[in-house]
Amino acid sequence: MRHPKTAISAIAGIGLAFATLGVAPTATAAPAPAGEAATSSYAAYEGSKAEAAGNKAFFDAVLKSVAEKRAANPGAQAVTVVYNASNAPTFAGQIASSTSIWNAAVSNVKLQAGSNADFTYREGNDSRGSYASTDGHGRGYIFLDYAQNQQYNSTRVTAHETGHVLGLPDHYSGPCSELMSGGGPGTSCQNAQPNAAERSRVNTLWANGLAAALAKVS
Numbered sequence: 001m002r003h004p005k006t007a008i009s010a011i012a013g014i015g016l017a018f019a020t021l022g023v024a025p026t027a028t029a030a031p032a033p034a035g036e037a038a039t040s041s042y043a044a045y046e047g048s049k050a051e052a053a054g055n056k057a058f059f060d061a062v063l064k065s066v067a068e069k070r071a072a073n074p075g076a077q078a079v080t081v082v083y084n085a086s087n088a089p090t091f092a093g094q095i096a097s098s099t100s101i102w103n104a105a106v107s108n109v110k111l112q113a114g115s116n117a118d119f120t121y122r123e124g125n126d127s128r129g130s131y132a133s134t135d136g137h138g139r140g141y142i143f144l145d146y147a148q149n150q151q152y153n154s155t156r157v158t159a160h161e162t163g164h165v166l167g168l169p170d171h172y173s174g175p176c177s178e179l180m181s182g183g184g185p186g187t188s189c190q191n192a193q194p195n196a197a198e199r200s201r202v203n204t205l206w207a208n209g210l211a212a213a214l215a216k217v218s
Helices: 049-072 089-105 146-151 154-165 196-217
Strands: 080-087 110-113 119-124 131-134 140-145
Touching (some): 049 080, 049 119, 049 131, 049 140, 049 196, 089 110, 089 119, 089 146, 089 154, 089 196, 131 154, 140 146, 140 154, 146 154
Parallel strands (some): 080 110, 080 119, 119 140
């Protein structure tokens, strides 16, 4: 997600900040993969068709990765989405908080740190802000921008971007109580919790969406 006045094409996410957040200004954004413009979720505050398509592509990539693992191990009891946060050490606390928030909020899917990850977190400087993206090879990642996370509540930014992993689109016109409203409510918004409708939507997506994905890969 990004600053409305400086957004060039689009940005993604939401984020605000801890004044005490230690950032490493010398770090840079990960290289943009080929075709990223078509698959990234950039946070143009008004939203766009391209952004919506990017969010869906990101979710589909994660869903496919999880479904392939489930098909190989059909006896697994829980639907688990594995992430790797080693490339975003500055945001370790925010990532832990946001994944805990989602794990407490929904029942049909759980986020877990580990190897053989379905998606990763990255950090750096990017004029587009924070965003969710696919890498063009069926994998997804969340990029967390330093500057944006100093302006907005950083846990809200991270939890919002993680919402894209679980299938939720941006809805910038929503109120602060809606996590996926991102930066729409402004920098004063501190809420990092999904509302009831968002929780319900994720549970439905992972009940129906995973079943459909499993049918394709099994």
